[in-house]
Amino acid sequence: MSKEALFSVISSLEEIYQTNSNIDQQEDLLKFNNLIQENHAANSKLWINEEIARSEDIVDSKIVKAKRKIDSLNQIRNDCVESINDELKELLLTDNINLDNFDNFNSESFGSIIDRFSIMYLKSFYMSRHINNFELEESLRESCKSKLKLIEIQKSDLKSFLHELIEDIYSKRRAFKIYKQFKTYNNPKLRIF
Numbered sequence: 001m002s003k004e005a006l007f008s009v010i011s012s013l014e015e016i017y018q019t020n021s022n023i024d025q026q027e028d029l030l031k032f033n034n035l036i037q038e039n040h041a042a043n044s045k046l047w048i049n050e051e052i053a054r055s056e057d058i059v060d061s062k063i064v065k066a067k068r069k070i071d072s073l074n075q076i077r078n079d080c081v082e083s084i085n086d087e088l089k090e091l092l093l094t095d096n097i098n099l100d101n102f103d104n105f106n107s108e109s110f111g112s113i114i115d116r117f118s119i120m121y122l123k124s125f126y127m128s129r130h131i132n133n134f135e136l137e138e139s140l141r142e143s144c145k146s147k148l149k150l151i152e153i154q155k156s157d158l159k160s161f162l163h164e165l166i167e168d169i170y171s172k173r174r175a176f177k178i179y180k181q182f183k184t185y186n187n188p189k190l191r192i193f
Contacts, residue, residue, distance in 0.1 A: 002095070003170045005029060006088075009036070010162045013114075016040075017121055032087050039080035039111075040118045046073045047122050071185050077115065078181045084111035085178045097169060104174035106165055113165070117158045124151045 009016075009029060016033060017040050052058065052066040088110050089099050108116075130136060130144040168174045184190040 003166055006091075006166045007163060009033065010159055010166070013117060013159070014121060017118070029091075032084070032091065035080055035084045035087055036114055036118075039077060039084065039115055040121070042073050042076040042080060043115070043118045043122060046070060046077065047126070049073065075183060075186045078183055081109070081111035081115050082178070082180060084114055085109045085176070089178060092169065095170075097172075099169075099175045099178070102172070102175035106168075106174055106176045108161075109176040109178060110162065110165060113158055113162050117155060117162070120151055120155045120158060124148060124155060127151060 009032065013036070016036055049066045049069045053063050053070065055063075092099060127144050127148045131141050131148065133141070136144075165174075165176065
């Protein structure tokens with residue numbers, strides 16, 4: 001495991017999402033890439049189910065079904081973020097870097113930033129579709145173009161944040177803490193109603 005291998009993964013995120021295959025076949029990164037793909041797959045399914053739940057022209061039972069699917073997918077998404085963090089922690093140990101031995105910490109974990117990048121990638125994908133939908137009004141398409149420019153800046157920033165975090169970890173300046181989400185919405189015993 002090396003810093004350069006992690007930089008390669010970060011640089012290949014869009015390709016990992018588009019091809020649904022492992023870009024870097026380095027054996028120690030296969031599980032890591034698979035977790036990134038699994039997180040993105042959950043986000044993609046979440047996006048679709050959230051659109052269904054917001055739809056005004058479907059029956060209530062389909063909305064309820066979509067909302068339950070959203071809860072299930074959110075659990076998968078959160079589990080993936082935690083697993084990405086855990087796997088990165090293990091990979092770093094092979095380079096004698098223990099995240100527990102740092103004094104300074106990033107406010108967000110590596111997995112959380114990967115998750116946000118996945119969501120920005122989806123925003124970019126769907127915004128591009130709107131731009132190319134000539135059935136939409138020109139003014140709406142132009143608004144989408146402006147938004148897409150900002151989304152692309154945000155994606156670039158997130159990649160930079162990931163690079164900086166890895167650089168800081170290898171330079172022993174700062175790391176990230178691994179927090180657990182403790183989501184309760186999928187446990188019927190913990191529901192309020």
